[in-house]
Amino acid sequence: MSTPQIVLHHYAFSPYAEKVRLALGIKGLAWGSVEVAMMPPRPLLDPLTGGYRRIPVLQVGADIYCDTHAILPALERLHPEPSLYPGFAPALAEGLTYGLERDLWLAVIGVTVHFAGDLPEAFLRDRKDDYLYVDISHGAMEPDFARNAQRVAAWTSWLAAALSDGRPFLGGDRPGVADLAHHHLLWLMRGGGRAGSVDRLLELAPLLGWIERVAALGHGRPQAMTAEAALEVAKAAEPAPVEAVNAVPDLIAAAPGEPVTVTPDDFARVPVEGRLVAVDASRIVIRRDDPQVRALHLHFPRAGFTVAKA
Ligand SMILES: N[C@@H](CCC(=O)N[C@@H](CS)C(=O)NCC(=O)O)C(=O)O
Incomplete structure (x- = not known):
């Protein structure tokens, strides 16, 4: 069986993970299922997330999506049909x-x-x-x-x-x-x-x-995967190209390429460090160069996260 392109890092009892599992069900996708512990330490997830500690996390090669409000739009971009947004913009x-x-x-x-x-x-x-x-x-x-x-x-x-x-x-x-x-x-x-x-x-x-x-929408086609295999997938991949832009310079005083932190503004307020790649109307992308997995892009939704110069 080939390695699935989409990997979900999650645990069975996580409701936010259930939201994503059902989204994978709506789209009928095959995905790699990496089970993580219900609480840290999560030493094999940290190299991918730079310390972002919430679950679920979606990985597509060397692109890491943190928060369901980044994950669902990413699934929609990658696999537009059937849409996750029928009846709503x-x-x-x-x-x-x-x-x-x-x-x-x-x-x-x-x-x-x-x-x-x-x-x-x-x-x-x-x-x-x-x-x-x-x-x-x-x-x-x-x-x-x-x-x-x-x-x-x-x-x-x-x-x-x-x-x-x-x-x-x-x-x-x-x-x-x-x-x-x-x-x-x-x-x-x-x-x-x-x-x-x-x-x-x-x-x-x-x-x-x-x-x-x-x-009954189900979870699509999960295929058990080890955390080590997911790290190998990241190491072997390059992040997908993203246009470098700061579309809100009056709100976030950092230019693409500059070191920044991205921190949730509600729960688990752990700052993740990286270099700004893009921030626009709805998303934040930073680049991390990890000694173990090399270059990664981490994607966050704009809402619920604060960007600051590192
Ligand atoms: N806004 C986040 C919330 C995620 C969240 O709070 N997840 C819970 C699990 S359902 C969590 O991370 N709990 C702490 C943990 O598992 O370490 C999202 O939409 O992904």
């Missing part, structure tokens, strides 16, 4: 789902933890110190449960109203990013045997048909 769909995920993420975790109980100590410490900067233990989240549950229920009621005209997917007849970004939040809450309790709390009965339809 791509930028609108990305913008709306970005806002939705940010607004609901901690509330969704609060509802999940309410039913899941306490997670392992080391996991809780990692999430508090290095990812969310919030204590997500059952004891710490529980006082906010009513507030979190109401926020989430208001959103699921909206979703039920949106689907009440009988449309199979949010954008109409075909599935797309709007479905994926709503579904993965429900997927987290309803996983691990919690579906019955969560469905009752949030009155999800009207959504169950849609939830099943989205899950």
Whole structure:
């Protein structure tokens, strides 16, 4: 079997990874599946990401896409059909789902933890110190449960109203990013045997048909791959050419070629260093020269990341 062009670095329980796995399902793609640990250290991923610590990460040769809002547009550019954006302008769909995920993420975790109980100590410490900067233990989240549950229920009621005209997917007849970004939040809450309790709390009965339809999109054709093999793929490849440009010099005072850091502005605020290649309306590209894997381009969405001169 030949090595797939597209490689996803992910772990089974990651909801954001599930969003991408379903996108690969919509497109029916073959992909290399590299399983990573649920928390750092991830020594075989770091050479590719320069320390960006969130999951999932998509690799296409020596191009590394960090964040689902860079990953989905990249899949769309590489394999335009079937589109991930039916019924929506791509930028609108990305913008709306970005806002939705940010607004609901901690509330969704609060509802999940309410039913899941306490997670392992080391996991809780990692999430508090290095990812969310919030204590997500059952004891710490529980006082906010009513507030979190109401926020989430208001959103699921909206979703039920949106689907009440009988449309199979949010954008109409075909599935797309709007479905994926709503579904993965429900997927987290309803996983691990919690579906019955969560469905009752949030009155999800009207959504169950849609939830099943989205899950049935599947994950395309994953092929297990080792992290070492993924590093070899990067080493053997050159990054795809990108036009060097800074389209927003008043906002980001760095010219292409200059050293910069790119840092998430919400969670896991680890700066990644490299040389600016391009920043335009929707994306940031930097180049890293790694002693192990040579030249790489790292791609980030504009929204949610801050660029600074290194
Ligand atoms: N905005 C990011 C969020 C990604 C994210 O928060 N992923 C979670 C897993 S679902 C994560 O990285 N958790 C910490 C970790 O796995 O180290 C995206 O769209 O990719």
